[in-house]
Amino acid sequence: xxxxxxxxxxxxxxxxxxxxxxxxxxxxxxxxxxxxxxxxxxxxxxxxxxxxxxxxxxxxxxxxxxxxxxxxxxxxxxxxxxxxxxxxxxxxxxxxxxxxxxxxxxxx
Amino acid sequence: xxxxxxxxxxxxxxxxxxxxxxxxxxxxxxxxxxxxxxxxxxxxxxxxxxxxxxxxxxxxxxxxxxxxxxxxxxxxxxxxxxxxxxxxxxxxxxxxxxxxxxxxxxxxxxxxxxxxxxxx
Numbered sequence: 001x002x003x004x005x006x007x008x009x010x011x012x013x014x015x016x017x018x019x020x021x022x023x024x025x026x027x028x029x030x031x032x033x034x035x036x037x038x039x040x041x042x043x044x045x046x047x048x049x050x051x052x053x054x055x056x057x058x059x060x061x062x063x064x065x066x067x068x069x070x071x072x073x074x075x076x077x078x079x080x081x082x083x084x085x086x087x088x089x090x091x092x093x094x095x096x097x098x099x100x101x102x103x104x105x106x107x108x
Numbered sequence: 109x110x111x112x113x114x115x116x117x118x119x120x121x122x123x124x125x126x127x128x129x130x131x132x133x134x135x136x137x138x139x140x141x142x143x144x145x146x147x148x149x150x151x152x153x154x155x156x157x158x159x160x161x162x163x164x165x166x167x168x169x170x171x172x173x174x175x176x177x178x179x180x181x182x183x184x185x186x187x188x189x190x191x192x193x194x195x196x197x198x199x200x201x202x203x204x205x206x207x208x209x210x211x212x213x214x215x216x217x218x219x220x221x222x223x224x225x226x227x228x
């Protein structure tokens with residue numbers, strides 16, 4: 001079982017704001033990164049080190065973290081944002097990488 | 109432009125050894141850690157392990173007894189070997205480059221993925 005917990009599914013109306021959360025004790029001590037994966041494609045990092053966007057990622061993507069919970073927020077969701085989103089961080093011991101179980105985002 | 113190109117056998121019989129290689133182009137090889145991640149059909153991402161240019165490895169404990177990773181710095185390549193495979197090892201396998209600043213790390217670049225099916 002994953003040490004990082006995500007809601008399996010989330011939906012959002014087109015143009016609205018959605019928050020995807022990730023919970024785990026290790027998040028108190030280690031940075032989280034977020035990955036977007038569309039069907040048949042490799043994952044792509046959208047947020048790293050809590051709230052940094054790689055070049056090419058729209059600024060509607062943002063991240064935050066408090067205590068044992070990290071969040072990925074999409075402000076003004078677009079149809080192309082429909083995808084699976086995974087959080088990733090270290091495990092509680094800091095030795096291993098661990099992914100959350102993933103959240104499937106549906107844009108209505 | 110960093111590019112990770114991966115390849116390996118796509119169909120294996122139970123008990124065989126899975127072997128994949130990832131070739132890196134367009135960037136430094138020795139400055140990064142390199143990782144493997146897999147995704148079973150319809151499932152989430154699972155971290156397999158990581159290696160650096162010196163051959164230092166760090167494996168997922170759940171796979172450690174069957175897992176071996178290696179690096180060929182002369183070719184800017186790294187490889188994955190997973191022995192005694194079963195149907196549970198059927199997945200898309202990805203290689204990835206880990207960016208590390210010293211304060212944070214993330215999987216910056218990914219290979220295209222390799223589908224591996226284990227079936228008798």
